[in-house]
Amino acid sequence: MPADLAVIGLGHLGLPLAQAAVGAGIQTVGYDTDPRPFAELSAGRTPVEGSLSASDIRRMVSGGFRPTADPAELGRVRTAAICAPTPLGPDRTLDLGAVTEAARALALRLRPHTTVLVESAVPPGTTENLVRPLLEEGSGLRAGRDFHLAHSPGRLDPGNRTHVYAHTPKVIGGLTPACTESAAAFYGRLTDKVVRARGPREAEMTKVLETNFRHVNIALVNEMAVLCHDLGVDLWDVIRCAETKPFGFQPFRPGPGVGGHGVPVDPGYFPYSSRTPGHPLRMVSLAKEINDRMPGYVIQRCATLLNEHGKSVRGARVLLLGVTYKPDLADQEASPAREIAGRLMDMGAQIGYHDPHVLDWRVRDLPVPRADSLYEAAAGADLTVLLQHHRTYDLQGLAVKAQLLLDTRGATPAGAAHRL
Structure with a gap:
């Protein structure tokens, strides 16, 4: 069955868009230039931890969502959304390789009157200066005349039950006014409010x-x-x-x-x-420098607390609680927990962890022992460090059981633990 929407990039941006589209009754296919997401989805598993659950994926499939490994499907839709990831590279610039691959794959199948949306986080100018030329050269069509092109930045807060997709305003900047209106007509089916930017660069800069x-x-x-x-x-x-x-x-x-x-x-x-x-x-460079120093500051506080209680980091048993980047999610993207664990290991500490959402955790390709019984592990550890506050943690009870507790989230009752 022909689909109305193709989502290109089945990660933390593409899957929520596909979920919202399916929920709105839009026939949706999902494609990725990386074959791994297709394999995971075909097996009923989520390819990205913390984005959607396996049950969410099953509901999407039963609602008509079709993951595909066939790029020919991209030429049978009215709307195509590029949701490829753009990780930060070693030179501090965003890696646009996946966006380039997605645009090239779409260009070879692009049909007249298609609306192309770019949701990937990209530097201002990317939609016009990178995506547009790739689409035009690969298709022989002209953006703004033969097909619509617009940017709409991803704007989701994973795990937030209040600001879900339908209740989060969508910013849209089209190459032309007609491009903006075409994109607005699509997103108007998914969200309560559409905000029109002057153009793609303003949407990207948002x-x-x-x-x-x-x-x-x-x-x-x-x-x-x-x-x-x-x-x-x-x-x-x-x-x-x-x-x-x-x-x-x-x-x-x-x-x-x-x-x-x-x-x-x-x-x-x-x-x-x-x-x-x-x-x-x-200010942005300085903010990054300050935030990047925080794992080191946590290590410093750990060493000081242990020393104040007559112990050394070397040989100390340290239990890390919560290794995800956000509470109540399994997503570990850029979580500081891994760096903190690595530094403690370098100092000779014996590391263990507990996280209700992460059943297997590795640091530097080495498995980290997972605590089966949280209270027993905290009682046996020389130091317990709360890195992420999951709602299942009873912090008052934990503060009673732990020999020494460092709370980096300010979640424990006042006076119950040492706070960051």
Whole structure:
């Protein structure tokens, strides 16, 4: 059966889009230039931890979603969405390789009047200067005349039960006004509100602003955490008081590092701008530096606490609680837990972990022992470190059982544990 939508890229962006489309009654196929997601989906498993569950995938399939390994399917749809991943490369720029592959695969099958949407997190200018030429050269069609092209940044909060896809406004910037309206007509079937940007670059820059806003503010409270600890001030109480201000303040909370799929992006490294090279956003660079230091600060606090109780890190039994980047999800993308575990191992500590969402965890390709009984493991550990607060954790009970508890999330009752 011909589909209305092709989702290209079956990861943390593409699968929620496909889920929303299927829920809206849109016939949807899913394609990925990497064969592994197709194999996982065909077996009824989710290819990306923390995105959708296996039961979600089964419901999508029963609702008409079809994962496919046949690129010919891309030429039989009215709308195609590029949702390829763009990880941060070693040179601090976003790796656009998967986006390029997706655009090339689509270009060979692109038909007139198709609406092409780019949801991948990309530098401003990518939709116009990378995706558009690839589509036009591969298809012989012209964007804005023969087919519609628009950018709509991914805007999901995994695990958030309030701001689900349908209740999250969608930003859209088309190459032409007609492109914008075509994209708006599609997304209007999935979400309550559509926000029209002036063009693709404004839509792309929206994602840059939103991501950097998060990282800069987390960096501020991370610095405050270090300062408040040195001054003997309870930062968590400070935040509680500050968030009562009804204007001019939005609460952020410190932690052992910053994880997730949204990486801080410095426009000074954008490949498609003639104005920004040499003029990076210094605040973004500094925020990244501060947040990258937090795993090291956690190690420092661990060593100090052990020393204060007459123990050394070398030989100490350390239990890490919660190794995912976000509470109540299995997604480990960029979680600071792995770096913290690695550093403790380098210092000679004996590492164990517990996480209700992660049954097997490896650090540097070495398996880390998983605690079967949480309370017994905490009682037997010289130090227990809460890295992620999953709702299943009874922290008050845990604080009673643990010999020594470091809470990096401020989740324990006041006075029950040592806080970051």
